[in-house]
Structure formats: C-alpha cells, structure tokens
Amino acid sequence: MREPVDLRRQRILAVVEARGCARVRDLADELQVSVVTVRRDVEELTREGRVRRGHGVVRSTRPAKEPSTDVPAEADETGVYRVGVVVPARHSYLNETLHGARTVLQEAGARIALHLAPQASGTERPLVERALAEGARGLLLAPRWRARAEEEADQEWLASLGVPTVLMERRPWRASALHALDSVCSDHWYGAHLAVEHLVGLGHRRIVFAARHDSPTARSLRAAFAEVAGAHPLVERWAWTLVAPEAGHDGPYTVQESAGLSALLAELGATAAVLHSDVDALMVVQQLAEDAVRVPGDCSVVAYDDVVAGLGSPPLTAVSPPKTEVGRVAAELLLRRLSEPQESRAVQRVELLPRLIVRGSSDRPGVD
Structure with missing residues (x-):
C-alpha cells in the first residue's frame, strides 16, 4: 500500500525543517520515491508557504531560533546544541513520534540532525557514527530491529556510545546490555x-x-x-x-x-x-x-x-x-540528561498508555 500523500509531505517538511535545507534528489532517495513525486510535493508545500523552493533544493521558511536559556551548557561554539535523531525510513508511525520530538527540541533552540535508516539490517550504526562525528551531543534512536538477533548485534556499540541516548518505542529486554539505557515507549x-x-x-x-x-x-x-x-x-x-x-x-x-x-x-x-x-x-x-x-x-x-x-x-x-507524546517525552528526557551531571542520572524507562478509538469496524456479533 502506498504511503498517503499527506504523510509523505509531512516527512519532507520534517527533514527540511530539521536540516534547514535539503536537495530534492536526496529527499527522493531517502523517501524511496521518484524525483518527480518529490517535486510535486515541494510545489504544493511551497504554495502553502511551508517551504521555499530553489534550484534543486528546498529550504525551510522557519526563522532561525535564538538559543533558549534552557539549552544545555555543552552547546557548540555557535551556541546551538546538536541532537542526532535516527529513525527508520518510510515509517509513518514514527513520523508522528518524530514530530513530537522535533517540537520540543526546536523550542529549546536545539539543532536537529535527522538521519533516516534504510530498510536493510545494520544501517543505523554508520548513521549514528556520522551524527556523532558532526557534533551531536545526544541521540534519539528508534532502531528497526526486525528480529531479536539484530538487537543483539547492536547491543555492544549502542551501550558504549558515550553520549546521552534515549530509545523511542524500543524496549530492551531485561538484563541485556541495553537494559540501563533510557527509553520511552507505548505500553x-x-x-x-x-x-x-x-x-x-x-x-x-x-x-x-x-x-x-x-x-x-x-x-x-x-x-x-x-x-x-x-x-x-x-x-x-x-x-x-x-x-x-x-x-x-x-x-x-x-x-x-x-x-x-x-x-x-x-x-x-x-x-x-x-x-x-x-x-x-x-x-x-x-x-x-x-x-x-x-x-x-x-x-x-x-x-x-x-x-x-x-x-x-x-x-x-x-x-x-501516544505516538507524538512518545517523541515529546523522549526529547524532554534527553534535554534533562544533557543538562545534569552524569553521576546524578537515574535511568528511566517510561511507558505511556494508548487509547481506543471506536469507529465503524466493530460491533456485536452478527450485526450488519
């Protein structure tokens, strides 16, 4: 089933706002759609005043924010704090989680480096390493982990990242190397x-x-x-x-x-x-x-x-x-981690409750 157009455009907007600008060809590669499709989406977003279109690039219309006084002290030389965010590509569920995290981080004056992991196994590690090499001081991660073996393969390097890290919608199993990693999940x-x-x-x-x-x-x-x-x-x-x-x-x-x-x-x-x-x-x-x-x-x-x-x-x-709330709470937790001494950090595993929305597909047995 094709991804709904509005969700795809939300993803384009999220990438452009996180990076400030992005090439049309790069967006097509990351979203796994054609360049023509991205151009059509960008034209519509431009008409709505949500992005600016240039020669082969798309720019955010959001003004650069002044760093908040709540930004952690470890900001880079420009006074802006960088947070690396790694989520699977083509994952509409986590798009809403990303939106919640982005809102909190932008309000705090942080700069977001968004990386979309392809569907192949083992693609998150090079993206995380790239984010750290570019100066990320903290990480929000949602590894794809199709199978438990993939989670096991990621444990050693994830446990030794050396920067505050919060998992979103990922719950490490008990007594694993990642058991002591902060996480925010739906129950x-x-x-x-x-x-x-x-x-x-x-x-x-x-x-x-x-x-x-x-x-x-x-x-x-x-x-x-x-x-x-x-x-x-x-x-x-x-x-x-x-x-x-x-x-x-x-x-x-x-x-x-x-x-x-x-x-x-x-x-x-x-x-x-x-x-x-x-x-x-x-x-x-x-x-x-x-x-x-x-x-x-x-x-x-x-x-x-x-x-x-x-x-x-x-x-x-x-x-x-609570997809958006998971992202919001994860970002708030990460900002707290970045502003407090490491020795005072108590690991948190936060679970948020879903809700039921009743529509037309459920009724008493045998009722037309």
Missing part, C-alpha cells in the same frame, strides 16, 4: 488489553490476532495478546497468525501461524480480529471483502497503530498509541 500490553476488552464487551468470544513479526512492536503485541486473551475468563478460543505470509522474517512458523486470516477465522469460528499495523489492517479488510467476509457483520476488526485506520471503508476501530 503495548495495555493496548492489547483495550482491544480485547472492547471486543469481549461487544460479545465476541473467539478472537484472532494478526501481526507482522518483523518489528519490536509486533513482537511485544504478540506476547501481550497471548497473555491478555489467554487469561481472560470470557475468551473461549484465540489464535495468532501473520497478517500476511510474507510479513515474517524470523520463522519458521506453524501452519496456523502462516494461514490466511479468512481460513483461520473459519477454523476457529472467530467473530473478531485485532490487526497490526493499521496499514496492513486496511489491506486485510479489503481481502476479507473479496472473500465475502463482512466487516463488522461477520468479523469485527480492531486495528493497531491508528495512523490511517480512520480512512478505511469502513473506518477502523483502532488502538492509538
């Missing part, structure tokens, strides 16, 4: 709890959970759903499967875990599904319609992420993690 267990309680409250007793298995969030949700649904006294049967056969990279999977959703719903007699992410959820709902499964008549659907869930037909009920 995905609570998100799973909201979804199950909503469906059970409508009368659903058999539920399928479908997700990717190539992200930390998907892995957290799988464990959370198993715990919540497995312990709920009113859930008669539940099962987990890949949201699409090609969505998993860790494998191997059982026949049930790689089964098509329609087939698993029929096998389980399930009347509801929780789907992660909501981009995948929109595609699954389309497939269910092709398989003559009505939503919500035959199957109620709750999406997880709420980036574009409300744009579906029907609009999808969704668990909405």
